[in-house]
Amino acid sequence: MNKSLLTSGATDSGRFPLARRRLLLAGAAVFACGASVAAPAVLPASASLPDELEQALKKGMPLVVMVSLDGCPFCKVARESYLVPLREQQGVVVVQLDMRSRQRVKDFKGAMLTHDELIRSWGIKVAPTVLFFGRGGAEIAERMVGGYIPDFYGAYLDERLRLAQVALRS
Template identity: 60%
Template sequence: MNELTLNLALKRRHFLSVASLGLSQGVWAQSGASAVLPTPQSLQAELNRALQQKQPLIVMVSLEGCPFCRVARSSHLVPMQKAGAPIVQLDMRSAQAVLDFQGRSTTHDQLIKQWRISIAPTLLFFGPGGKEVAERMEGGYLPDFYGPYLDERLIKGRQAL
């Protein structure tokens, strides 16, 4: 077995073990309606509201049918949003219109491509002028670590404001 094949096999085994852990704990096998985050009409307006609260704007980039997105949304982001954290969602492959941080009309998918995002979920943390103020969170994390990584990014984002 060459090194590339071995590396792919190890990654696949790791993914399957993480997935089975999540399923056995009921993390991905949730019933009922899935949690929903608001989709913005204007990122500029959402950012202004976030900055009035002295918070970074969190933008979740999601993909329909993505189990990792569903876990991040229902376990972490929706509860935070209900508690008042400024969080919105943009969807990969969506032609839904949105105004960017400069007030220009675009679509979810065009904006996501402009930001060079290819992994769902991805969380971005924006501050004044639509500049990223903390490191992106890309992909799914183990459930035990997602919350602490998210908290770390929020602290850095707030400090940058």
């Protein structure tokens, strides 16, 4: 192809305008690299905290609960970069509760509440907040409140998870 066609507004033998050729070339480059456009990483919405806790305890791990807010960019980073990989790569049971959601969830006492009602009962006002639960639905590590500094978020998460696992063993 003539190099001048790539830099001008002209068409390649009348077939493709410059903007479309560039888009086709970019798409071909992505395809050639094996990259794909993936759906955003998601966590399952909690439906029954006692059942999810039981599943976690069977693995010898705490239940990790992320409190999220729709559209929150800090929540997106925490979820996609740290919590989904924790779930998928290390098998940690991680679920999500959503602020302002009317979706129902069974709390640790067996009551059915909306996600929003449960979050309010826990006194949570900041998203993201990550909680670590052990036997009986007790919090066994300090909550992670807010987005923290991205360079340290993973380290804080690892430390809280380690402390929660120690608490489970004692």
